[in-house]
Amino acid sequence: MKILSVLFAVTLCSWLVTCVPTQEKKDRIHHGKDLSDHKHDDSTDFQYDHEAFLGKEEAKTFDQLTPEESKERLGKMFDKIDSNNDTYVTAAELLVWIKFVHRRFVSEDVVKQMAMVDKNRDSFVSWEEYYNHTYSHLIDEEPFYDVVDKEKYRNMMKRDERRFKQADKDGDLIATRDEFTAFLHPEEFDYMKDIVITETIEDIDKNGDMLVDVNEYIADMYTPENDEPEPEWVKSERHQFAEHRDLNKDGKLDRSEIGHWIHPHEYDHKELEAKHLIYESDKDRDDKLTKKEILDNWNMFVGSQATNYGEDLTRRHDEF
Template identity: 85%
Template sequence: MKTLSVLLAVALCSLLVVCVPTQEKKDRIHHDKDLSDHKHDDSKDFQYDHEAFLGKEEAKTFDQLTPEESKERLGKMFHKIDSNNDTYVTTAELLAWIRFVHGRFVSEEVRKQLDMVDKNRDGSVTWEEYYQQMYSHLLDEEAFYDVVDKERYKKMLQRDERRFKQADKNGDLIATREEFTAFLHPEEFDYMQDMVVTETIEDIDKNGDGVVDVNEYLADMYTPDADEPEPDWVKTERQQFLDHRDLNKDGHMDRSEISHWIRPHEYDHAELEAKHLVFESDRDKDDKLSKKEILDNWNMFVGSQATNYGEDLTRRHDEF
């Protein structure tokens, strides 16, 4: 019955051409402004670097290109990154590029959501518009949802409404484009930080005591199989919790500690990645990259996962 319910829900959403509420769209607000969902381990692959340099969606496109196509497009991108046209790319220029790429991803997602939700095309989104597009069909169509489904969507509605009101600075229940961006991507805005902490606690704190202990912290990342020994990376995360998450050593993370965890102040992912790419590619150690140095290390920047170059690769790829 539950499976049928889910299938009917998917069919209904497809027919109505609606997007998914924020908590269905992604697992949760990211703990920090990381640049990729992949581990940054160059000894295994360069997927983190690809997504950091290209953006997550464009990295998928490059995964389908031949090495020759990847290098050609990387060469064209060099001239866009070289903002002062001196034929070199500095760490600052690379940092600006990485921030541009990831800012564009956010802007594009906001644009798509606005196009779908902003029915009167005035460039802003009222709470009523958002509710009608996202939830009215889910909560009003009794035939398509069992009680569990309906209760789940009610909780999602309450959470979205709370976040929408927090993003709406003047309280008029009309989100400007910037406020709507803060609603969709609260991790990008200082004034939404408290909401990010609240939602993180709600997602991880299983016993409802308002704090996160080490077991809840680990359960958010890892579900062991029966009799499975604890992997080394889980042991490392357990120690991370003890050494660096639980700052006052009282056995759990409170709101202040969770805020520090999800938005660490000691490093900037984009800056670290820019420095990393320059360090790994700068053969003559002049602290800047020539076009040749970047192309010589093309695999780290863009790579290529393509193994079959059949007819699917003849489709048009939009120029970056």
Template identity: 75%
Template structure:
């Protein structure tokens, strides 16, 4: 068997885009993202609603359309949003669409690299396909001089397999596009939150006791230089741990407390926006929208280069 140095293995992985495992250090806390950078003030304009409903980039496309083109495209979108094809868009369907629009960049990224993993072209990705593509050089086919490096790759593969199985809802070890997206971007899927907590504990809990003490918490974000005095922001974080992270005041964070930390109970922006759009468009007040109700209020959902917000708002208020 050919023997490669760890340095050469790293070089191979660097040149092979899809060989990168899923583990990456990133922000621990997963806040619900706001849906737009614009102020949500319907008395000024509907730009917030446009970007919430369409996503930022798609909203720019609609801004360039005529009102007729914008309405036609909106009608086509309504057909997609109405998943059960009953002729109504419910709050849940609208919320799901808004969430999908906000995460479009994630789906586009998955689509971009899908063919790299889907070797048999069946529009699904098995664990074997992912493992062989990602760990082909590091999953037993290479002898490592560095035992530590070999152990690192073994643990990464085991962790990826566990996450893959968690994302794979039906347990067949073959991921649909949505399941594979959940595997690569677990922070965007509610049913993956428990896996994120598990991985966070493994990352931070250095002594393996299943909980995180204040020193482990600090060491995840700060490594002191020799004889360096502790910065003020680190002292502040220690106090944050004591006051807000360690809820039962036992000197460490358990699984429940870590869940509160990395998954704070934020506002569900997609749900709030869905309720707002329904409230503003639901003429018969049955808490769901027909295509006609949406198209009658099209300029709140989407835009066009000819939309005049001020005149339209005046007209809408005069109708009541």
């Protein structure tokens, strides 16, 4: 089973009528996949690849397309990805595309969130605006939540406030678009690394020693049911913990080791995905893809799980 190591994920608000606090999400910063919330297991499905190649939001609307429509749009996308027009797509060109898709997702998400929170329409988000939109109805109003619920949301609010203050570089409690982006997507910013590490420890550390042992590490991603045997992927994660996460071999992860885990230097998810798509589609093993090779493996790239790329195909190529 091809499963990427558990790393940080984009932390978002799920906006419905009101905003759900960021910590209400099951997939927290450290828990999930950089390019998709799905496991990267091609033996099960290609949903990870679809979201990595198309974007998380965009990957939803290809459900409405026929295979013929998907292939037609994929063929047009090939022409956009082939930036030097040599009729081949390389891993480098795929990497540029995947980075572009990811940046667009983050940018469009921030625009959407700001539009909902920025009540005075001054293109800034104050902590007061965020609190009023996200927490006031949970904490201040009666009688929607009991005491236990209120305490839970107060703790969430305090954590969000701490992250907001970390993102707010000038300390005025008013976030610019860049600062609000750092608040919503802290994994994208180096200066937010410490808060990401702190939140990761708080989420996983159950005994309060500010360290993460192997049982806490495993419990965060797997809960056995009815004395079932431990799956192979869990055994693999135990090995990852011992051999690659616990650098000083003391049986626990400290802040430095957690920082190395959630901000790995040895590889990048986007680069790995670009190489993966090339490897799985490159039939003649020349390390580049023709349009035919991509279309022959269309299901991995888009399948029936992608987006209305008609909008994308009308965007200027220089958006990259």
